[in-house]
Amino acid sequence: MMKKLLSVALLWLVTLSAGAQQKLMVTYVAKNAVRVRYSDPKVKPELPDWLYVKHEELKKADVTATVRGNVVTVKDKAGKNVFCATTHQLKEGEATLTFESPKDEFLFGLGQFQDGYSNVRGLSRRLTQVNTQISIPMLISSKGYGVLWNNYGLTEFNPCKQSVKLIKRAGAGEREEVNVTSTEGGKKEVRERHIFEATIDVKEAGDYALLLDVGQKMARRHNLLIDGKPVIEMQNLWLPPTASKIVTLSKGSHKLLAELTKDDKPVLYYNKVKDETTFRSPVAEAVDYTVFIGTPDEIIATYRELTGECPLMPDWALGYIHCRERFHSSDEILQTANRFRSEQLPISMIVQDWQYWGKYGWNSMRFDEEFYPDPKALTDSLHKMDIRLMVSVWSKIDKNSEVGKQMVAGGHYIPGTDWIDFFNPDAAAAYWKNFSERLVPLGIDAWWQDATEPENDDLEGRRVNAGKWAGEQVRNVYPLLVNKTVYEGLVAAGKEPMILTRCGFAGIQRYGSALWSGDVGNDWETFRRQITAGLGIQAAGIPWWTYDAGGFFRPQNQYTDSAYIERMLRWIETAVYLPLMRVHGYMSNTEPWNYGKEAQNIIAQCLKERYRLMPYIKRCAKEVSEKGGTLMRPLVFDFTNDVEALKQKYEYMFGPALLISPVTEPGASSWRTYLPQNSGGWTDYHTGKHYDGGQYVTTPVTKAYIPVFIRAGYTIY
Template sequence: MINIYDNYIEKKYDNELLRIDAWGKDSFRVRSFADRKFHDNNFALLDREENSKNKIEVLNQSGEEITIRNGKIKAVIDHRDRITFYDNEGKILLREYIRLRAVKHDDGAEDVGTVEFTKDFNSTLKLKSREFKANYGGAFETTTRFESDPNEKIFGMGQYQHEFLNLKNTKLELAQRNSQMSIPFYMSSLNYGFLWNNPGIGEVTFAKNITEWYMKSTKSIDYWITTGDNLKEISKNYADVTGKVPLMPKKLLGLWQSKLRYRTPEEVLEVVKEYDEKGIQLSTIAIDYFHWPKQGEYRFDNDFWPEPEKLISELKEKYDVEPIISIWPTVQSDAENYNDYLEGGYLINVNRGVRLTMLIQGTTVFLDTTNPEAREYVWNRIKDNYKKIGIDYYWVDVAEPGYAVYDFDNYRYDSGQALETANLYPNGFLKMVYDGMNEKDHSVVTLVRGAWAGAQKYGALGWSGDIDSSFEAFNNQVNTGLNVGIAGLPWWTTDIGGFHGGNPKDPEFRELIIRWFQYSVFSPILRMHGDRLPHSAPLSNSGGGSMPTGAPNEIWSFGKEVEEILVKYLHVREKIKDYIYKLMEEAHKDGLPLMRTLFYEFPDDKKAWEVENTYLFGEDMLVAPIMNYQHRERDVYLPGDQVWVNIYTNTEYEGGRTYKVEAPLQEIPVFIKKSSVHKFKELLKFVNESFN
């Protein structure tokens, strides 16, 4: 039985309720409920009111089969109860899987795919495209299957620490971990975008023969699919239904200075004064973890930060530097206000054993950020102890949350079992800061170590997490950052030089700092951070003073040669700041990433779909990072029917070809479209005077 309404249809058969909504421009949302029990949770999607103008157009209906359209996308439910999605020209975008199909190629060979179907195979597999298995807890283990085109390319899905740009033939965990941000939205070379709108723990397999989304425990299958004339339209459609980033303040586009960790106001001011004397305007300086006496108190430790309001005032008024304060979602059992958390029910619970979720500085548990009352309680403390003294920007660390053991089946949130809702956790913390700071004259920007779909609307600035300080780790970051942008999170950054380790006196690490810094200049946010070696002794035996600090991590900490190169690139950053701000305006208005794959701007260039570790910064600038020790040249493919200009030599190159480009230590290959050279006159003048 199929019921048709203005903006959705419902089909009921046996124990399933299937619902397809027109949800946004050229898009459908598909939900399947076992036992016909409808649950109205939007998860990553904005409320229905935002998309009420989109209507279902019924093109054809015959018995249990129906064809519907919403703008440029069409969906067909056939007699097998399978859904197939088509574009405006009738090309298949995606089809649910129930059996293999044959494709005839020009050479007469048969292969499995979804391009042009010539016949069905008889199948006794008895597989369902939407499969539910009861887990006896009111929820279900589910598997959702789609046919796979072996030649399809898949991009996005957030941050995973591997080297792959094209995610076809990978298997990804749908969970937050330190250095892993699961943002389950991808774009396909077949010209569609797909959001897995389920915040539970699971995995996706993009295999050659099948695509499978598996959930351990959920009450529904929920996904959203869109298409458009190009990938930019798909980005816009996604941002329209999940939310757009605020407008990044221009003053935050300079250098963010951080280390593990500044322990006193004197240490902070010493660094800021040194930058000021060198004529370098910092954007922010970070006051990192354990500036507090106990986790969960959300206040400065008076023993080491006796008058924080004076420090904040001096940073902002004298040096025009924004302090950014680390806040963790952890609570120590011996915190002064621990009983408040217990009385309010503000903590994550466990299904078995003792409630203990992390051990650092004491016995700690995690705040339940999915609980609105818990968010209100914590924000009131942050407001009283940080916001009221002038702190406008926050660094939400350990926001996955960073469990000591990732036994997701053992954790229980206000929003439900962690297996069903765990990916909502970082978004809850982000929402707390956003709701508290979202004022007419302030744009919320929150540095965060975890993010799920929709996090961008809360001002999420994701970063690479606690990765290794090595060229091997650096090799993973360029493609990873591109996939984060495609997944709908325009703001992303890395710890320059990586986080774990790195001795400022080591020649290889010094070169790593140079290469990583050069790359980061052409990224949304330029951020120095890391746990450098060797550590210094703690200041005391108690409170925040008991924690060590890493070696210096300022631009002058790595020797004179390194400093001279980094200073040059700081000037490069200043020369392109207006350009970056325009990209930030595009991200705010349309949801476009700042760092873009070559095919994002040049989809008709077949070679552009194969190029990795090279990207466009906006539409006018191409960057090819140097990611290996002692490399002094690299191959660079310049896409499209364009002429490209090398910013160091002013040499012109025809697009559509690969060139071997020199890259001495003070240079990484950067090219500008010849047609856009007029936008970069100051940059080119500076480079010509300073690098040659």
């Protein structure tokens, strides 16, 4: 190893050994950011740079990076060591980065995951794109740095070295029939549960990271017991293929048992938690990452400076967005819009979900005139009521449709699928040409780009861009290119883009895209996990996000089930304080009047509260666009030095002024909230009572509201 540090103006280049091909290069890319790349300089990058929009190399920065051997250290402006990478390894196309992570560190980000974790230090995750999971390889540390891992493929976060296959017990399992969504529409599916078992021997007691992989593209259940004690439990009609957990294990033998579905092939990966964090990508050209130094706001602002600033979200998108699966005709939409107005329920946008194309085939970019005789007249009528229309559009097109036949003739599909190959510029252009000619003239205001993963991680084992690249190379970046195509087309057409998409990647904020958490259930645990999922998206630099308030999959007796209605109201009450407020539900008429007068009155209060806050929300939205701000704020953004605040999983700031404390349990008449340390304390938003910061307080709640506190020194009106 060379011990001498070579400093050449804006970069260091260090050869690790006399015969080594890989070299380590550090470049100042912003005043508080450095990009590190460990690669063979003779090998030119094969893939385009889809991630960064700014490529300046600064001669002077406020941070200092030093390289000694294989170790990269980054110091802040005061000369304090903030980040230290100890391993850069590129072996047979697999890239590994490891950096120090002390025990008292908190790490936030990585995107939207369903494991219920906010602090991901020590956790093992597999970053892939599937329904309900959005992988964005960006982290923020409570120690004053952020890391963006520059790889478009599958990434293992804190990969585990040990694993065991769970073996299925002999015999028949328990069967059930369920209604599910698919890329062909709604369908019934028979599922059969089975017991899987294994044993592991732990050589050393301590905290262990677990990653349960069910062995399929999507899971139906995550379940694991260790020595008879529940460790992992999550059920939904769709779940990601992996689930993560940190547990404390004693030395010795431990029995594993999992109740999963018939065709699962479960493997449990496990590793003792260490004082380090690792990113590993099995398909890579380089170890490539960017380190940001500063406060969380400074980190996110620079991240956006490098990967693209957010366009200003239209004011009308900040109000209430009403959605259901689904409206069946123009008449249904107009009747619903008129009733919202007659009931004096505020609404800004109404949404047409899938299958409006009817007889013309999946996503044929055409309304079936039997049920939608004049789509332009529909949008005109809504606009007269000051209501916008959002329409679902997919990246999948029926090959037998008129548009599909064009796409087949042009070779614009990813081989073996019905997904358009947006990696191919000609395919993207053909998609937009049809989109712009068939849909844009109808006066539609917003675009719901559904299933943009593409659904169920469908790039694995395929080739894209006329066979030029393996799907594994670009496995996580497909949603970025879908949104790029639509956004740039709308801007060129002189339209104000508003896009809702089910998946994303680093940089998607520059396309004006909002994300949501996909086809989730409705139970209390699912509700809690959407909050941590949303906070993970925010810490990864993506500001516009929401969920299906009330849950997408709902009980059949939802309109009369008091237990469900209580849950639904808590989802909606929290949604008032999300970046976007939106209700949705599968096989549901989600209108407030369908759930009884009491529920309707409470929902009406929620909607009116959203609009009372609109001046404040608009100011915050402007901060997002102009200063790289964040509206839904993990507590690390404002209270980095308050350890108790960093431990809170479900509390967050809505803008700089409001502390939100969602009620996440049934039957609550009071709720315990941690008030972070804050000079001047806090004021209860509902009662006006003042509290000092740095303490837990218990306040009364009713069915109609959740605890909200105003931070001293800030105003909202």
